[in-house]
Amino acid sequence: MPRVSAFARLANGAIAPKRVLEGQATHLSRTMHGMDFDVPHDEFFIPVALSGAVLTFRGGAGGEEPPKRVIQGSKTGLVRPQTIAVDPVHDEVYVGDPSARAVFVFHRTDNGNVAPIRVLQGKQSKLVEVTSVAVDPVHDLLITGQRGLTPETTGLLIFRRTDNGDVAPRAIIAGPKTRMYHFRQVAVDPTREKIYVAVQDIWYKPAAPYAASKVRSGYATEKNEEALKWTPSPFDPSTKGFIGVWDIHDDGNVPPRAVIRGPQSRLLEPGGLALDSGDGEVIAVDGGVNGYQVYLVPQFFRPEFWRSLANGLRPLP
Secondary structure, three states, rough: OEEEOOOOOOOOOOOOOEEEEEEEOOOOOOOOOOOOOEEEEEOOOOOEEOOOEEEEEOOOOOOOOOOOOEEEEEEEOOOOOEEEEEEOOEEEEEEEEEOOOEEEEEOOOOOEEEEEOOOOOOOOOOOOOEEEEEEOOOOOEEEEEEEEEOOHOOOEEEEOOOOOOOOOOOEEEEEEOOOOOOOEEEEOOOOEEEEEEEEEEEEEEOOOOOOOEEEEOOOOOOOOOOHHEOOOOOOOOOOOOOOEEEEOOOOOOOOOOOOEEOOOHHOOEEEEEEEOOOOOOEEEEEOOOOOEEEEEEEHHHHHHHHHHHOOOOOOOO
């Protein structure tokens, strides 16, 4: 059954959740690939792909509790929303929809069948299968992650936060050096100007070629079997998933500035990601281990660490 489980921050091991949100009244459904928490307003947001909806719950929701608000209907433009980011500074919610090849922006308190206030979509935007969104309200940036038509277009597309319509990204972080071949969630730390990416695999998986029964323009067709095969990464196949860190000013085919990876990390296929900069923690939800892992990396949240790397010095412990 689809559910949202809440654990204590310091929970460890096979621990029961403090609260569980589930049941018909919640409107939760299968295929929920993202959520975001609005700390100032004590609410969390979940896109539900199969119902084309965005659900808002109070922070302490549990049991079979219905959402406080539901964005759903023909005016929303939503088809299969899968990822979401809330901006409490500007009171906006950003929804990534891979089927619509778009990012929809709503007022944070919108409810019902409402039209978005902005839509980022079109050929110039280069948006295809949007897998993640993150907002930097300090530098006015919108970071989107996507699976593109090729490995060279699979990565991070960075826009201005207020971009609307068919607008080209101001920067694209993509290419073989990034290792971002199959990834999902993205988080941004505006204070340290860093972008964190949960990479599930080092193999390239092409974006799905079909929308309903029609072949999408520019995609491989069913007859072109070679184009539909997974393409191997040039990197060490023994290291599968990892957490990578980039700078918000990066552009092009650039490697991550720092990584969490390897056997000791126990990372297999991290798809979810959250930051706790106050406690120096990076949290990864890992489908490969059917759980989540927390990494204590306080140096990631210290400006002197990034300065030392930029100057070619040995990283601080």
